[in-house]
Amino acid sequence: MMGALSDKRPLEQAKLMNSFDHPGLLTNVTLLCILSSILAISTLPCDAMATTLPQENSETSQEPQEPPCCDEAKKPTPKTDDEECCEQKAIQEPKKDENCCEKPTEEEASRATAFIEAPKIADLSVLDQDGQRVQFHTDLIAGKTVLINVFFSTCTTVCPPLTATMRRVQQITKEQHGDAIRIISISVDPANDTPARIKKFGALFGAEPGWSFITGDKPTMDQLLRSLDAATGDITQHTATVLIGNDQTGEWARTYGLSSAEGIAEIASGIEQRAAVFRRLEEAADYFPNNVLVDHDGNSVRFFDDLLRDRLVLMHVLFTRCTGVCPPIIQNLKNTCAILEDRIGPEVVILSLTVDPEFDTVERLKAYHDAAELPDDGWLLLGGEKPDVKQVLTKIGAWTPFKEDHNGWLILGNTRTGDWRKLQAMASPLQIADMAREMLGESEEEATPPTETATRDK
Template sequence: MMISIRFLRALACVPLWLAASAALAVASPETEAVREPIPDILVQDQSGQTLNFYSDLVQGHRVALNFIFTSCKAICPQLGASSAALSRELAKSGESNYRVISISIDPETDTPERLQTWRSHFGDAPGWTLVTGKPRDIESLQRVLQVYSADKNLHSGAFLLGNARGDVWKRVAGDTPPARLAIALNELDQAPSAAAQYFPDVTLRDQNGEPHRFYSDLIKGRIVVINTFFADCGAVCPITMQRLAAIQKRFPERLGQDVFLYSITVDPVGDTPEKLNDYARRHGAGTGWKFLTGDPSDVASVLKKLGQFVDDRDAHSTLFLIGNDPTGLWKKANGLASAEEIGDVVASVVDDGR
């Protein structure tokens, strides 16, 4: 019925793009795409507090990660000094939405007390957290982040820098000056989001003839429910329209504010704005429900990115694609399922990150 994976991995036949909370895969010399979810393993910080690694430390923050162990005499002291200096640099500039995190790869030896002692060698460092955990959990984290080595003495000496959206990462040498690390960390938030890089920003027109850029005007910063249809469809479309009307009724205060419904025609030649206006009126569409058409090539480019393009309009999909652009969470639901079931999927996307 429904699959839930960050950033359109949930869409059949769609290339995997960057994802919030995912692991690193080399995409270019500068930044790295993300692939697998970062495990939300239980860890203990240097004060002995138990935390969920992803949801408590990483999610929603700019992060600088590295891997150390306290008995290491090679790169680890350099990483410790750089971590402390970076946290001081960020604090001095007034930054607050950041985390500098050092993860022990020798968790059986590195107790919270030992981490605290090691940390104290590098002076006061607000925002720098050291964590340890169960060996198998720390290994799984290393594998997901593609830094695992069977020999701890050969561990990665790099910093992994991630933006607050969790969709852009950069691997930086461990001996990079802390001031440069701070600049690099801040620059990641200025990079285009994965969605902005993936979706075409072609212009579509709604049932009132108003033009909208697909990503910049319709997707960016919003929670969306997208389906495909055509106005002359007499088979499944009446049912999917009923389901969208039920979503509209379930979220009356948010629809048109941060939640939007988009029905994209698979017959842009036949479905003119005037025809869609009548269709929208018959189905009780409110302000936040747009019926979209446009130049056939532009509509096709959008549908292909959504994995919804068909040559035969009667073969169009009944899937609903439900996305939360600010958090990067996308899900898909069967548009012929019950209104309650679909509404629950939509609610889970709406509530993501709250």
């Protein structure tokens, strides 16, 4: 059988087969072949090696399979800024769900805002970034709208983005309110955060005047943080919320410090706007007397609290026996009422104060009101005891010992905005109505509720 096969083999194969008759030669040749194969494979590139190595299931897979070293899909991809931020946030707060690292929407940020009871903030002696000793409540909080957050200067997670957000908030609020809104950043690492260090930290973010960075000795700072409900046993786990409020109005809120700067600024702006109204009303209350007067229906009313507060008033003087300028002034103001229409009453009130309180009793004022067909709502004729009437009229510059010498001025005032003006009571009804609209915060072309339009301070 061997001979039959030999007749069919090529010459080279026959020579190889003859080597089986010499075992030593076979061994040497075999070792050389194995070594040569190993060296050749080890020097092949990765792609070539992949095609050289035997493949499993070659019948079903025609494509060469790359080994793990050449699998591009398994190489790490660069992280985006959001992913980096998310990983840093994860250090600060445990992951709560699959979407924990998504940036909150405006609606979500607004839901994260909670208006709270006014905190009892400790008035402790602390240091600012300039090394100046200040009383925390007296010097930094009292009479101001403030935003308060906590930080530490070596923080590399939540503090940098939160501080950058506060910087943008400062820019927005300065454009809207000047220096009325302040920012206070309190260190939770007072042992390391010296005034020089926190000043350098603030400078990195471009902090402007009106932004205080606070540190101090640890017992004092711990007490301060407890009063703000911001104490923490681990500085890396400090809160990322911002406390916003005004101690005059007692209006306070907490919101998420990494939400949009515009949203945070809007909360602060609303609190400041309401605080500004409060301050103007307090100033007006200090200026105007609050004497008790009597209206034409016999009701006792306090001049400031019941008549001036929170409304636009048009004030003038008269007396019921007047036959000179008083009747035409009354008619002129009636024509003004026709232009202002439904504004009279809810938002605008006309106050007609008598300069003859001893004669102008409640009955005479009522008869005068009805005879002139004045509106039942939004127009009051006022008298009372002479000392009270005299004090009120003296304050508005309208008292005279001789009733016939009374002035013909119309005083327009809005205690909410602090806007006070004066013009002749016989000015055109259209001019008076336009001025009233302007003081309410609307124009003749576009009437809008006064709460939606900024009014002018004077």
